[in-house]
Amino acid sequence: MTAQAQPEKRPNIIVRFFNMNTSGELGGRKLPLWRQLLLQLMTLIIAFEVMFPIMYVVTLSFSSKTTRPSTLQLIPNEFSLEAYKQVLDRPTANPVTFVQLLRNSAFLSVGVGLVALLVAVSAAYAFSRFKFKARQILMILVFIPLLMPVIGTATPLFLMMNSFRVTECAGDDIAISPFTTCDGQGKVVFNLRDSLPGVGIAMISGALPFAVWNLKGYLDTIPKELEEAAMIDGADPNQIFTKIVLPLAVPQLAVTFFLGFIGHWQEFALPWLFLSQPEDYTLSMTMYNMVGQYANAIPWNRFAAMAMIVALPVAVIYIALQKYIVGGLVAGGVKG
Amino acid sequence: MAAITAEPHVSKRRAQLQKAILPYLYLFPAFLIMSVITFYPLIYQVVLSTTNFETRHLLKGLRSEDLEFVGLDNYKAIIDGSLPVQNFNFFRVLTYNFWWAITNVMVHVPAGVLIAILLNTQGLWFKRIYRAVYILPVVIPPLVVATVWRNIFNENYGALNQLITTITQFFGAEGVVRIRWLTEYKPPIPWLLPNSPLTLAYYAMMIANFWLGWPFMTLVATGALQSIPKELFEAASIDGASPTQQFWNVIVPLLRPAMVPAAIYGFMMSFNLFNFVYFMTNGGPARSTELLVTFAYDLVRNLRLYGVAAAFAVIVFFVALIVFLITNRITRATESYT
Known part of the structure; x- marks a missing residue:
């Protein structure tokens, strides 16, 4: 019946071309070969567009030469791990090891994520489950x-x-600003601004409200029936929180943590502004340094190897958590 | 007797009091920390924005003897362009920032949806491989993407000039192509945005950010497409709707609730795309690709005009607030669609 009706109505060329049926199931019909080949051509062109920069950097990273090739190379013609070895051995001109840089990046991304999460979860619970006078105004405060x-x-x-400094004064005194100051000149031995914990605190400042908001959104979706049942059984709000809500929220806690990790792993602006000691540098700062000021003298294969190393953990986490992350990002993006 | 009746009354009141305090106890740790490192800095920022705080005040902070209260002078200087900063014009940066975010989303969303539809075609070969490949740009950190693209756009050794050279030489042209993608100041299409010249670097960044942006939209659109029940199409065709009508009356409205939030997310991301811009052009050439966030960063990191930087951040906050109120309106309006 429908087959007879088809020729009279000329469907839109695009619709016909894509054989538009979004159910995702294969019906009885097969895609005609000419159309299949045309579609394959299109998808291949898109795949080329995607792979172009990736193959470019992969090829560079496996090259043993430090200069860029004078003609375009998208397929590695040698598999030299020289650049990776050099990066792991001595990533910069400074006497800093790769392990140190990795540790700094890991300290910031894991530390900030964990602290924000632990502090945020109880606040998120309060916003999600309790009715209290200042709720509205406090939520706006978190949102701002x-x-x-x-x-x-x-x-x-x-x-x-920068105002939290420890100074060694002329005598044997130690002054801790902003509380005490030296009488004369002194040597600054510690500046909170110029230290990894200082950067971490600054990063938590932004991460904490986000974690509260994100977790509250998730706790709202946990059905309240379980808690009501527990309440009838005589559980108090604290027990409900620790015994029912927290275990249910573990997946979302993990997702929030990893979302934070992905962001903090690439954090560049604050460390680059705060830190001045090469031994405090993070991986992303090192990568920026590699292509920054002395761009003409840079060993390109090492830069490419570094880029691959920085990208790897994020890519792995992203692929593993893809399903959760897309939803979480959009929800978070709309709210803030 | 009196004691017995009073007792439950007292404990009841205590329980009520406890119940009233409990939410605040749960909120306490978060708010304690936020008041020190989030709320206090916001207030400090406003105070700072009314002073002439510079590098020489770093030692003593707000207690410096020569720190002056300048009122709204910093704000005035930002708006009327009398800052001691080269090539800076507030309204040009503002216009460019909006233009940048809007043009990005306008390209990413349709491309993402079309590619999702293409990938969803029945009986397409190698679907899974394509899906896996197309996800890669979402997965790689933007910071890495920006450095790689900056390398690709290099005028001497960049891969793009090499690619163009390969193509032109294939068609018989002589010589090597040397387009100054990221450094040429002369705008190729001068009339496009009269207020703010769009240099070649803008187009280069559009290309790089397109690479970064559409796969996310495809991801969202694919999810939405697959959740459209097959029965809807059957019902539509029984009712006599042509495939064209089905496209506009079934697919488009059902994709809209998913795509509007994704588009707004994309807009916000592009609007504040700090890492990407900073790594790719650093706002150059001559601040022509500077966004509000990159300029704010330049003010504090390189120019070290802390008072002005604070005032600028306050202005950025209000711009962000206005953008939020508008986008919030849009999502509210489209929410009722489902």
């Missing part, structure tokens, strides 16, 4: 910082951290 891009609060955080 989300509107601000991270760089927006960099100045006050920079100055705040």
